Amino acid sequence: MSKVLWTRDxxxxxxxxxxxxxxDRANITAAVAVRNVSKHFESKRGNVHAVEDVSLTIGMGEFxxxxxxxxxxxxxxxxxxxxxxxxxxxxxxxxxxxxxxPVHELGIVFQQHLLLPWRTILHNVLLQxxxxxxxxxxxxxxAERLLDRVGLGGFFDRFPDELSGGMNQRAAIVRALxxxxxxxxxxxxxxxxxxxxxxxxALDFHHLSRQEGKTVLFVTHxxxxxxxxxxxxxxxxxxxxxxxxxxxxxxxxxxxxxxREEPQFAHYTRHVRxxxxxxGVLVEHRxx
Amino acid sequence: xxxxxxxxxxxxALVDRFxxxxxxxxxxxxxxxxxxxxxxxxxxLPPPSDIWASMIRNWSALIAHAWVxxxxxxxxxxxxxxxxxPLAVLIVYSRIFDRVVYPMLVASQAVPKVVLAPIxxxxxxxxxxxxxxxAFLIAFFPVVVNTVSGxxxxxxxxxxxxxxxxxxxxxxxxxxxxxxxxPSMIAGFKVAIAFAVxxxxxxxxxxxxxxxxxxxxxATGNFDxxxxxxxxxxxxLMGVILFYTVSLxxxxxxxxxxxxxxxxxxxxxxxxxx
Numbered sequence: 297m298s299k300v301l302w303t304r305d306x307x308x309x310x311x312x313x314x315x316x317x318x319x320d321r322a323n324i325t326a327a328v329a330v331r332n333v334s335k336h337f338e339s340k341r342g343n344v345h346a347v348e349d350v351s352l353t354i355g356m357g358e359f360x361x362x363x364x365x366x367x368x369x370x371x372x373x374x375x376x377x378x379x380x381x382x383x384x385x386x387x388x389x390x391x392x393x394x395x396x397x398p399v400h401e402l403g404i405v406f407q408q409h410l411l412l413p414w415r416t417i418l419h420n421v422l423l424q425x426x427x428x429x430x431x432x433x434x435x436x437x438x439a440e441r442l443l444d445r446v447g448l449g450g451f452f453d454r455f456p457d458e459l460s461g462g463m464n465q466r467a468a469i470v471r472a473l474x475x476x477x478x479x480x481x482x483x484x485x486x487x488x489x490x491x492x493x494x495x496x497x498a499l500d501f502h503h504l505s506r507q508e509g510k511t512v513l514f515v516t517h518x519x520x521x522x523x524x525x526x527x528x529x530x531x532x533x534x535x536x537x538x539x540x541x542x543x544x545x546x547x548x549x550x551x552x553x554x555x556r557e558e559p560q561f562a563h564y565t566r567h568v569r570x571x572x573x574x575x576g577v578l579v580e581h582r583x584x
Numbered sequence: 585x586x587x588x589x590x591x592x593x594x595x596x597a598l599v600d601r602f603x604x605x606x607x608x609x610x611x612x613x614x615x616x617x618x619x620x621x622x623x624x625x626x627x628x629l630p631p632p633s634d635i636w637a638s639m640i641r642n643w644s645a646l647i648a649h650a651w652v653x654x655x656x657x658x659x660x661x662x663x664x665x666x667x668x669x670p671l672a673v674l675i676v677y678s679r680i681f682d683r684v685v686y687p688m689l690v691a692s693q694a695v696p697k698v699v700l701a702p703i704x705x706x707x708x709x710x711x712x713x714x715x716x717x718x719a720f721l722i723a724f725f726p727v728v729v730n731t732v733s734g735x736x737x738x739x740x741x742x743x744x745x746x747x748x749x750x751x752x753x754x755x756x757x758x759x760x761x762x763x764x765x766x767p768s769m770i771a772g773f774k775v776a777i778a779f780a781v782x783x784x785x786x787x788x789x790x791x792x793x794x795x796x797x798x799x800x801x802x803a804t805g806n807f808d809x810x811x812x813x814x815x816x817x818x819x820x821l822m823g824v825i826l827f828y829t830v831s832l833x834x835x836x837x838x839x840x841x842x843x844x845x846x847x848x849x850x851x852x853x854x855x856x857x858x
Contacts, residue, residue: 400748
């Protein structure tokens with residue numbers, strides 16, 4: 297695994313130890329520590345190597361994206377960190393505890409909102425509270441405040457099929473936040489939305505996660521979304537999924553739409569695009 | 585002029601709304617006229633007016649026999665729920681039931697259950713028992729299959745989400761699997777109740793002293809074809825009423841999925857149209 301530090305002027309600083317250690321030392325407790333993790337599946341076509349020897353540390357308060365093409369094992373990575381599937385090799389620690397089963401100290405958002413169609417928006421959010429045997433009454437206010445904040449103020453008593461995909465996904469994000477977890481796992485959360493809604497959701501989520509002070513692991517296949525949101529981007533190769541490069545995004549901490557048109561933003565997206573070209577994931581057409 | 589309020593438009597709207605009623609009346613009329621003009625013997629095909637007359641004449645006997653059939657049907661259907669739903673839960677939650685019992689159950693469907701009626705008769709006699717069991721055997725399968733598919737079709741990620749919340753198996757069942765399965769279960773119940781009527785009547789055909797199936801055989805023996813048809817009308821009405829009663833359950837249980845609600849709305853519109 298090679299760690300790459302991108303400086304503001306676009307130079308690449310390929311210093312393996314230096315950048316890695318700096319990140320680790322800055323965060324005394326790692327939110328997530330993945331060590332030499334591999335995942336192999338048995339399938340009809342034989343043994344599939346979904347993830348191969350991945351190591352990754354996410355510090356408290358960091359926003360890290362795992363970026364890669366479909367089938368690169370990025371969702372598998374997220375599921376292993378959540379303790380929903382066990383790695384074949386390697387160890388994972390979340391919030392200082394070794395992962396041996398489903399991790400409860402986090403919130404997850406999937407690509408589908410997965411709201412229960414027979415529950416109202418508010419009751420879908422409170423499902424998290426009911427299952428955790430927390431006091432419903434004391435969380436109701438927080439649920440309403442969070443729903444208000446994501447623009448679902450007047451929709452507490454509506455059912456998921458009455459709202460748009462974006463609105464439902466906002467409710468799903470609130471459901472992941474309601475119990476105030478330290479860590480948020482996002483598995484292509486905006487992947488099912490149209491491009492414009494997606495941009496808005498990304499910006500809104502950026503501010504929400506900062507205000508709530510969450511550590512976020514964000515799985516995506518959108519280069520610009522990953523660069524826009526993250527402190528670091530973990531680029532994964534096609535199967536078997538390995539960490540191709542970890543890129544520190546040295547952009548202003550608070551992100552705005554205009555950033556996307558800035559040259560330094562383009563530096564990062566260009567760098568990732570070239571990585572994907574080198575891997576053969578993206579193929580350029582050039583006239584001879 | 586044919587605006588929305590012109591007489592033509594209004595008639596066409598009425599025709600549209602009462603299309604089914606008009607069609608049924610037309611068929612009955614055509615039947616009546618064809619039988620009368622063609623001088624078809626009454627014992628071959630009675631005209632609707634004769635069937636109606638027979639129904640009025642034998643009203644109390646028909647009602648008495650219908651009660652017996654209804655009881656057999658409802659008990660058979662009730663048993664299919666009481667046994668089918670817990671069995672479906674076991675199939676979904678237990679590996680052994682899934683791998684051993686479920687395939688056996690599916691394979692057992694190759695046995696035409698109505699042919700079991702004579703065997704049951706030997707063991708249980710002419711009473712209500714064999715009819716209930718045949719009704720149960722036929723109604724049971726759609727209940728199990730639909731409950732299993734409803735309980736098992738919860739999305740993988742929904743279960744993952746529940747596990748990340750620390751949900752117990754009971755939580756997952758009560759809060760996700762069961763409510764998720766309800767529309768599919770009710771679809772199974774609708775098939776089951778219709779099958780249960782068939783089971784009860786076939787059981788009566790094989791050997792009994794009461795019930796609409798028995799009364800029908802009696803009428804056939806006497807060449808009282810209008811009465812046979814009257815029995816058919818009663819059985820049809822019973823089937824329709826039971827089917828809609830189960831459908832009401834769906835409405836009462838309220839809103840589950842968009843699909844279920846749209847289906848309900850369409851059904852309600854059709855019912856009003858009739």
